[in-house]
């Protein structure tokens with residue numbers, strides 16, 4: 001995401017590269033490019049204009065610092081302004097209330113149901129909540145089923161009333177049920193339509209009045225660009241929501257919505273969705289998003305995500321095994337599982353500064369581990385725990401069993417040997433404490 005915008009901004013700063021200081025003339029030129037880049041990224045016209053005006057004012061007001069090059073200073077100013085544009089501070093969801101009720105709103109297909117599941121999972125695992133999901137779409141039975149399946153997948157109960165045609169009643173009953181069962185969080189998924197219509201607005205407004213939620217989140221597909229901003233405006237006029245969820249930021253979005261929504265509706269973006277999986281949710285941090293737009297990478301998020309998945313017990317156990325040279329294919333499998341838990345490989349890699357651009361056009365296959373896993377699963381338990389016994393004929397059998405070939409098995413054996421050696425080196429130099437999960 002934002003690849004184009006990042007590149008364009010980087011290019012516009014180049015104008016200042018050879019310059020000794022910021023002048024009215026060279027700033028004007030740079031900002032013309034910045035504004036064009038923003039407009040091409042589908043940022044609202046007025047927002048882009050105000051943005052560049054503010055940047056200009058700040059740039060001209062700067063004292064000439066010999067230690068900082070004009071281009072660097074400009075990057076800093078633009079970064080800070082982008083952060084401001086997206087709201088400045090990170091804003092959390094309101095979870096007070098017994099139970100806290102979160103009402104989801106948005107058009108059909110925006111990703112509401114998927115996001116409801118993601119949010120329930122995140123608040124359950126990270127904040128120790130005991131959530132209940134509520135299916136209030138009385139028009140599409142498939143929507144209820146979708147939420148039910150997601151709930152099962154993440155281990156969260158889903159309240160629904162198959163025969164009811166009254167979403168307000170369903171929501172009220174759900175909250176009663178949540179109270180009686182001791183849930184401290186209720187997430188209400190509502191019906192959406194393909195375009196805004198009066199009926200939908202009336203319905204969700206009636207649900208709002210009836211259940212008085214702590215938090216109304218408006219979910220919007222970031223791929224819809226300017227439309228996202230317009231839809232946000234209409235929902236906000238009607239519902240006065242508390243926060244925005246931008247979904248599908250993993251796609252080929254030009255990012256304009258992320259940059260315009262906050263200043264148009266004056267409501268914070270609270271979360272982003274970055275994929276179809278239940279883990280593909282992030283809290284929205286304006287400053288980090290600005291880092292990302294400017295192509296500085298988002299090492300902070302990467303480390304955070306790595307830490308989240310970091311299983312201390314497992315790390316200690318592995319470390320012990322590595323130091324005793326006992327690391328085997330069972331451990332290798334558990335490492336793969338850890339890496340997979342961290343999410344989409346390309347997403348992960350693109351968060352490392354400098355890497356994003358380099359791998360932009362490379363196809364990283366999320367199934368990269370499939371054949372490796374197949375090979376390991378085709379080994380006998382003895383082979384997995386004593387890789388030394390795997391000779392030529394065993395390799396041939398494993399290749400056949402896993403539907404791969406002998407070269408692939410040989411490659412894996414070699415990789416495994418190297419990993420083992422490297423791990424031993426790494427742990428003996430204490431580095432392993434920091435990153436034992438990142439080795440392949």
Ligand code: GDP
Nearest residue numbers: 108109110111112113114247248273274275276
């Ligand atoms: P709803 O009609 O608003 O409830 O939308 P859904 O939750 O059913 O989502 C519509 C489609 O978008 C589904 O195919 C989802 O898998 C997909 N989707 C939802 N969130 C994301 C996201 O963050 N990234 C991507 N790539 N797809 C998403």
